[in-house]
Amino acid sequence: MKSDDDVLMAQRIAQLEDEHKADAVFIDFGYGTGIYSAGKAMGRNWRLVQFGGASNDPAMLNKRGEMWNAVKTWLKEGGELKDQQTADEVAAPEYRVKLDGKIVLEDKGELKKRTGVSPNRADALALTFAFPVVKNQNRPHGGSSSYESDYDPYAS
Structure with a gap:
């Protein structure tokens, strides 16, 4: 559900964080600074993450x-990707190599112009790879102070 209410979105993210016992939450700097601030005020x-x-x-x-x-x-x-839309978005961008040898992913605006679709789901998936994640042993939210999880990001 879309909303421009940062506090409401932060509350929803916090609810999902607790429900799924997330070990980390990464917020897109581009549109998420208000959400991040609301989460910080909630003790999150x-x-x-700055994509650029x-x-x-x-x-x-x-x-x-x-x-x-x-x-x-x-x-x-x-x-494994379990929905076709995300799979299509992940496969859509092109890469190129700059003169300095750095690899650059096709700009999101260029991709949207070329394909007619913005890779929002694929960007959300990519965001989960922003930084290494360590299992959270002391959960300040959502009940118990520690927990064990069978979560395996590589399991199908």
């Missing part, structure tokens, strides 16, 4: 390319 430890920011992968031009490249690696290692 979320992390903003610096990449930790020396081959990639920016964070967006790094995250999408991580999705590609995850898929090669057995990750």
